[in-house]
Amino acid sequence: MIQPGLERISQLLKNVQFPWKSIHVAGTNGKGSICHYASNLITRRKLKCGKFTSPHLVDRWDCITINNQPVDETLFRKIEKHYIELNLIAGIRASPFEILTATAFHIFNEERVHIGVVEVGMGGQQDATNILNNQAVSVISKIARDHQNFLGNTLEDIALHKAGILRPNVPYIINPNNEEYVKDVIYQHAKSIGAGPRLLHDSAELKQKLFNKSYWKLFVQPLRPFQEDNATLAVIAAKQAVESLDLDFRHFDLGNFLLNTRLHVNPGRLQRIRVPAVFGSYENPKGQEILVDGAHNPDAAKVLIDCVNKVHRRGYIEGLGRHPRVGWPVTWVLAMTEGKDASEYLRVLLRPGDHVITTTFGPVDGMPSVKPMDPEQLLQVAKSVQEGITGLAMPKDGAFRALLAAKHLTKNGWPVVLTGSLYLVGDFHREARARSSANYWYDPELEEDRKKIKVISREEQARVNRLLSSGHTDPLDQPSRNDEREKGTSSREKRRVLQMQMENLDRELERIVAEEQQIRSDWVDPTKQNKEEDSQQLFEPTCGDEMKPKTIERPEEGGKLDAGKKLEESERPEESANSEQTGEAPKIRLFFQDDRKTRNHPVVQRERRHGKSPEVRILVGTGPRQKLEKKEETSS
Numbered sequence: 001m002i003q004p005g006l007e008r009i010s011q012l013l014k015n016v017q018f019p020w021k022s023i024h025v026a027g028t029n030g031k032g033s034i035c036h037y038a039s040n041l042i043t044r045r046k047l048k049c050g051k052f053t054s055p056h057l058v059d060r061w062d063c064i065t066i067n068n069q070p071v072d073e074t075l076f077r078k079i080e081k082h083y084i085e086l087n088l089i090a091g092i093r094a095s096p097f098e099i100l101t102a103t104a105f106h107i108f109n110e111e112r113v114h115i116g117v118v119e120v121g122m123g124g125q126q127d128a129t130n131i132l133n134n135q136a137v138s139v140i141s142k143i144a145r146d147h148q149n150f151l152g153n154t155l156e157d158i159a160l161h162k163a164g165i166l167r168p169n170v171p172y173i174i175n176p177n178n179e180e181y182v183k184d185v186i187y188q189h190a191k192s193i194g195a196g197p198r199l200l201h202d203s204a205e206l207k208q209k210l211f212n213k214s215y216w217k218l219f220v221q222p223l224r225p226f227q228e229d230n231a232t233l234a235v236i237a238a239k240q241a242v243e244s245l246d247l248d249f250r251h252f253d254l255g256n257f258l259l260n261t262r263l264h265v266n267p268g269r270l271q272r273i274r275v276p277a278v279f280g281s282y283e284n285p286k287g288q289e290i291l292v293d294g295a296h297n298p299d300a301a302k303v304l305i306d307c308v309n310k311v312h313r314r315g316y317i318e319g320l321g322r323h324p325r326v327g328w329p330v331t332w333v334l335a336m337t338e339g340k341d342a343s344e345y346l347r348v349l350l351r352p353g354d355h356v357i358t359t360t361f362g363p364v365d366g367m368p369s370v371k372p373m374d375p376e377q378l379l380q381v382a383k384s385v386q387e388g389i390t391g392l393a394m395p396k397d398g399a400f401r402a403l404l405a406a407k408h409l410t411k412n413g414w415p416v417v418l419t420g421s422l423y424l425v426g427d428f429h430r431e432a433r434a435r436s437s438a439n440y441w442y443d444p445e446l447e448e449d450r451k452k453i454k455v456i457s458r459e460e461q462a463r464v465n466r467l468l469s470s471g472h473t474d475p476l477d478q479p480s481r482n483d484e485r486e487k488g489t490s491s492r493e494k495r496r497v498l499q500m501q502m503e504n505l506d507r508e509l510e511r512i513v514a515e516e517q518q519i520r521s522d523w524v525d526p527t528k529q530n531k532e533e534d535s536q537q538l539f540e541p542t543c544g545d546e547m548k549p550k551t552i553e554r555p556e557e558g559g560k561l562d563a564g565k566k567l568e569e570s571e572r573p574e575e576s577a578n579s580e581q582t583g584e585a586p587k588i589r590l591f592f593q594d595d596r597k598t599r600n601h602p603v604v605q606r607e608r609r610h611g612k613s614p615e616v617r618i619l620v621g622t623g624p625r626q627k628l629e630k631k632e633e634t635s636s
Contacts, residue, residue, distance in 0.1 A: 004126035004150060008094040012083055012102040018134040020050070020108055021244050022116045023237045026124040026162040027141025027175065029300045030230045034141055035117045036266045037234030038241075042115050043067050045242055045249070050113040052104040052129075054097065054121050057267055057426045058433065060365045064104045066111050075110065079103050096366045097121055101128040115241045123151050125164020136244040137199070137237045138165050138172040141230065143182050144299035145341075159185040166195040173199040173236050175229055199236050268294040268425040270307055277435040277453055278403045285441045288413060290403070294422035296340060301348040304419060308349075312415035331355040331410040332417055333402045334378060335424040338371040342381045345420075352388035355409050359394040359402040361423040370423065372397075392467055399428035404453075405460040409467075 023038055025031050035053050042049040049067055056063035061076035080103045087094045094102075101121070108116045115136070120127045140162050143155060151158045159178075163186045166172050172195055174183055190196055242249040271292045274280075279287030291312060295304040313327030332354060336342050350356065358375035375393040383391055392409065394402050399418065406416050418428055437443045441450070 004123065006126065006128070006131055008092050009098045009101060009128040009131045011090060011092045012086060012094055012098060013105065013131060016102075016106060016109065018105065018109070018116075018132065020113050020116050020134065021136040021241055022118050022132050022134050023137055023139060023241050024118050024120070024129065024132055024135050024165050025139045025141065025237075026120040026127075026165045027139075028144040028146050028158070028162075028297065029303070030141040030175065030233075031119045033230040033266055033269060034139060034234045034237070035119050037231050038238045039065070039068055039117045041234060041238040042117070042242065045247070047114040047242070047245075047247075048112065050104075050108040050111060050116040051118075052101070052108075052116065053119040054100070055364065055367065055422055055426070057422070058429045060100075063100070064107055066107075066113065071107055071111075075107065076103065079106050079110070082106075095128075096368070098128045100366060101131075105131075114245060120162075120165060123158075123161040123164070125161050127165075130165055133167075135165075135167050135170045137240040138167065138170055138195070139233055139237050140165075140172070140174045140178075140186060141233065142175045142299065143178055144297055146297045155179060155182050156185050160189060162186070163189040166190050166193060168194040170195060171197055171199050171240055173233055175233060177229055199240065267429065268292060268422055270304070273432075275400075275403060275432065276438075276440040277432075277449070278400060278407055280441055282441050285439070288416070290416040290418060292425055292428060293417070293419045294425045295419050296336065296345070296421050298341065298344045298348050301345050304417075305349050308415065308417060312417070327351075328414050329353040329355060330415045330417055331357065331406045332419065333357050333359065333399070333406050333424075334382075334420040335359050335361050335375070336373045336378060336420045337423065338373050340373070342373065342378055343385050346382050347385045349419075350382060350386035350389060352386065354386070354389050355406070356382045356389050356391045357394065357402050357405050357409065358382070358391070359399070359424070360397040361399075361421060361427045362397055364423050364426075372421070372423070390467070392464065397427075398431070399424060400431045400453075401456055401460065403428075404457045405464060407457075408461045408464040 023035075025034050025038075027034075032053050035051055039049045039051040051065045051068070052063060054063050059070070059073070061073055062070040064071045064076065080099065083094075083099045083102045083106075086092070087099060104118075105116075118129050118132065120129050124130060143159050143162055145153070145155065145158065151161045159182045166186075166189065172190060174186055178186075187198070190198065239249040272289050273292055274286050274289050276285055276287050279290070281287070291308065293300075293304050295301050308330060309327065313330060330351070332349060334346075334356060335358065336345070356379060358378040360372035360375055364370040375395075379391045379393040382389060390409065392405055394405065403416070403418065410416060418424065435446065435449060437446060440446055
């Protein structure tokens with residue numbers, strides 16, 4: 001059981017000093033990558049660098065490295081045994097992680113490292129690694145929701161835990177992509193304890209010496225754009241740590257380093273790898289490439305899906321050609337730790353048409369409290385957050401068994417992604433290590449393993465065939481008769497509601513179409529009326545009963561008058577009683593544009609104010625330079 005606090009680690013390391021400088025890294029996502037880059041940078045400076053990250057990937061001791069090489073197993077077990085015995089004799093009741101932390105720091109002393117890069121296990125303030133008192137710099141990566149049972153449900157609470165690694169008068173740096181209110185929490189805590197100075201992520205000097213270099217663009221590929229911030233934090237932290245030893249940190253070393261680091265992928269972080277034992281054959285020994293990533297929370301899932309959508313869903317597949325408009329379906333091989341927010345995580349990843357294979361991981365060495373989520377439960381969560389997926393829950397654990405099922409469920413060449421937990425990634429690498437021969441399909445020593453793989457492959461092919469033929473998303477999840485009746489009733493009700501909605505929409509559409517037709521039949525375009533006639537008749541009532549035609553000038557196209565062209569007026573119905581009482585002919589206006597524009601014309605407004613005599617006003621021209629031409633009416 002996890003029990004945060006520094007009391008037990010303090011007793012384990014009661015008489016241990018830390019003569020080396022440390023880079024202490026906290027945060028939710030990106031901690032491992034920052035440690036990976038920083039240790040590579042320091043090692044290139046010909047300094048001895050230790051690195052402690054968690055959890056381990058394959059073996060328990062590979063989380064402790066010296067110059068990027070896992071520590072010797074014999075040395076690890078010797079020092080670990082010392083702290084296990086001390087824990088029992090003194091009755092400290094330390095957790096496995098606290099014993100592992102004490103072992104790592106003791107090994108750094110034994111190996112006489114210059115700088116130790118240390119990743120926080122969980123949180124920061126109460127984490128066992130916070131026993132350090134030799135920090136050269138503190139680093140806080142991207143903060144997101146994780147371990148809410150211990151750290152709190154809000155980002156502010158989580159940020160305050162992470163800020164617990166800061167120390168008075170020790171420089172610190174924060175990932176600039178954190179929310180502003182998260183950074184404010186950290187800044188306020190730093191100010192209250194006197195931590196600092198705060199190192200800038202985007203200083204002018206750094207931009208000049210790093211961002212404008214062509215090798216930086218080569219390093220930050222579209223595959224891993226998010227690593228720009230992680231690598232920059234690592235550069236600043238490594239520089240600060242090296243300079244704390246009164247040594248010079250030269251930026252010209254960064255060029256080759258970044259290119260080499262790009263090629264040296266951090267295992268389990270957007271790792272593209274071939275699995276010959278699963279996807280290979282005698283004809284194609286290498287097999288297709290899959291993506292392996294340890295993303296286990298919604299924020300990490302966003303980074304993963306960005307890479308999957310850009311590179312894998314929309315990639316070119318040999319033999320299949322270009323991707324369809326919606327992209328290739330993805331087969332997800334998933335396992336998650338019990339207690340994780342699986343629904344939010346899967347909601348980020350899954351798309352209609354995807355395939356989901358849920359499995360588990362084996363016991364975690366040194367972490368007995370870590371348990372996997374039940375695969376059937378995980379599959380039900382996947383189906384609840386995304387409709388239109390094909391799902392299969394594995395009854396047995398094993399990353400390779402799940403990948404074999406994915407092979408038979410997936411069309412040859414479609415993307416396959418293994419993710420959800422670093423513990424699943426660790427299981428995968430352990431199984432892959434036993435079958436790591438580049439000549440797997442022709443190596444005589446692996447004949448027995450090939451037979452075993454073929455047997456498992458046939459079992460999973462039969463399972464997939466049953467899944468596809470039954471029509472259920474999971475053959476292990478056969479519904480009961482009551483479930484079927486409830487599901488049938490629910491389906492009929494949904495169908496009835498949808499039919500009613502469609503009928504209402506059809507009636508509404510018919511009504512709209514009828515209204516549009518009525519409007520078209522009532523409206524006559526004045527510009528097209530009587531187009532074929534040689535003349536156009538306008539009507540102007542006189543004071544008497546008769547309506548007599550009157551010739552007026554007709555405007556030409558463009559707004560000019562042609563005196564040679566005449567129009568005759570014909571009769572018009574009687575005007576209002578108001579016109580008869582005044583004895584004046586009403587004003588007539590011919591409009592080619594919006595009436596509101598004419599009413600607001602300065603000439604019209606002026607005449608309204610000053611009461612001009614009756615006249616005919618014809619607005620000519622339809623362009624922006626329209627003119628108002630006047631013609632005084634002659635007395636009859």
